[in-house]
Amino acid sequence: MSLDSISTTAKPLLIVEGVSKRFNDGPLSVNVLSDISLQVHHKQRLAIVGASGSGKSTLLQIMGGLDDASSGRVLFDGNDFALLNATQAGELRNRSLGFVYQFHHLLPEFSALENICMPLLMSGYSCREAKQRASDILQQVNLSKRSKHKPHELSGGERQRVAIARAMVMRPQLLLADEPTGNLDRKSAEQIAVLMDELQQECATAIVLVTHDIELAQSMDQVITLSDGEIV
Numbered sequence: 001m002s003l004d005s006i007s008t009t010a011k012p013l014l015i016v017e018g019v020s021k022r023f024n025d026g027p028l029s030v031n032v033l034s035d036i037s038l039q040v041h042h043k044q045r046l047a048i049v050g051a052s053g054s055g056k057s058t059l060l061q062i063m064g065g066l067d068d069a070s071s072g073r074v075l076f077d078g079n080d081f082a083l084l085n086a087t088q089a090g091e092l093r094n095r096s097l098g099f100v101y102q103f104h105h106l107l108p109e110f111s112a113l114e115n116i117c118m119p120l121l122m123s124g125y126s127c128r129e130a131k132q133r134a135s136d137i138l139q140q141v142n143l144s145k146r147s148k149h150k151p152h153e154l155s156g157g158e159r160q161r162v163a164i165a166r167a168m169v170m171r172p173q174l175l176l177a178d179e180p181t182g183n184l185d186r187k188s189a190e191q192i193a194v195l196m197d198e199l200q201q202e203c204a205t206a207i208v209l210v211t212h213d214i215e216l217a218q219s220m221d222q223v224i225t226l227s228d229g230e231i232v
Helices: 056-063 086-096 112-122 127-140 156-168 186-203 214-218
Strands: 014-025 028-040 045-049 071-076 097-101 174-178 206-210 222-227
Touching: 014 056, 028 056, 028 071, 045 056, 045 214, 056 071, 056 174, 056 206, 086 097, 097 156, 112 127, 112 156, 127 156, 156 174, 156 186, 174 186, 186 214
Parallel strands: 045 206, 045 222, 097 174, 174 206
Antiparallel strands: 014 028, 014 071
């Protein structure tokens, strides 16, 4: 999908408006992000690149309501995260946002199927419904035969595919991915990129992706670069 196909008059899914982030260390104040503004539209795929320490992951956390901005605001689907209480923000994230990290963050005591069931059960699905939807998406990521395996019994690429399936099982409006291929070999990274693209198209999900993988970044609709907490 090209940027030309994204209507400039359509209401953005995500609006980041004048966001700055400062950390205080005693008398010192460190600026991590400075006056960041951007928009993400429905179905758009945006990559954020930049050197380590440029503020990419912090920006992604603020976009998902997992961290607070020092100033500015983030609107997701018309909701200002700063105006939501913890319960409301959690429900919004579970219903409409998916998260994927460099390290899969799967629960080690549960199987692949059970890990994928978690967001469904938290949203009120019955065990039967959750298992059916989790089984369906496991089939889509070609891991049906590994459904009963726990994370330590899976390869790195398989664990990341489970993590992506878990993030996408609720068919979120927006997927936030922080270095999803950063811990994988080239072949596994390419497989993950293809998988994310397939699921994104099927679910009509927007993607914001933080990555050092230039090939992956260039496959997105738009690439922005952060340097010292600013868009360059």
